[in-house]
Amino acid sequence: MGELIGSLAAVLTTCAFFPQVLKCVKTKSAEDLSAAWLLMMGFGIFLWVVYGLWIASFPILLSNIVIFVCLIVLMYYKFGMAR
Amino acid sequence: MGELIGSLAAVLTTCAFFPQVLKCVKTKSAEDLSAAWLLMMGFGIFLWVVYGLWIASFPILLSNIVIFVCLIVLMYYKFGMAR
Numbered sequence: 001m002g003e004l005i006g007s008l009a010a011v012l013t014t015c016a017f018f019p020q021v022l023k024c025v026k027t028k029s030a031e032d033l034s035a036a037w038l039l040m041m042g043f044g045i046f047l048w049v050v051y052g053l054w055i056a057s058f059p060i061l062l063s064n065i066v067i068f069v070c071l072i073v074l075m076y077y078k079f080g081m082a083r
Numbered sequence: 084m085g086e087l088i089g090s091l092a093a094v095l096t097t098c099a100f101f102p103q104v105l106k107c108v109k110t111k112s113a114e115d116l117s118a119a120w121l122l123m124m125g126f127g128i129f130l131w132v133v134y135g136l137w138i139a140s141f142p143i144l145l146s147n148i149v150i151f152v153c154l155i156v157l158m159y160y161k162f163g164m165a166r
Contacts, residue, residue, distance in 0.1 A: 002138055013124055016119070023117040029114075035102075054089075
């Protein structure tokens with residue numbers, strides 16, 4: 001039961017980034033996203049990927065690689081390369 | 084070393100939400116935040132809190148309670164109660 005709750009939590013907090021990416025792609029706007037949030041999340045999630053490799057945890061690795069890719073797309077919109 | 088990387092990752096992905104909350108409070112705008120992202124994150128992080136209680140992990144509990152409170156503030160701005 002505990003593992004089920006944890007897995008559902010991980011799936012939700014990972015997949016949550018999909019609609020955010022879609023929204024930014026559609027509106028071509030990331031004005032209200034904080035640059036500091038994006039950079040801290042980017043570095044933090046990168047460290048989660050390293051941690052996932054370190055402890056050889058496939059779920060941590062997969063979930064954080066997916067979030068990292070989403071953050072890269074959001075950064076693309078935030079830092080103006082799309083304009 | 085692995086635990087240090089994981090702890091730094093947790094601190095970063097938690098504290099990342101502070102500048103995002105500050106930005107929304109200052110600009111009173113959360114237009115570019117995806118409603119689906121907020122709701123899925125809200126429910127997912129809530130489940131992380133339950134998981135933290137379940138496995139009695141203080142770091143998971145603390146980190147996710149902090150993020151949950153930040154998300155509540157972001158929802159307040161997103162869903163128009165501030166206007």
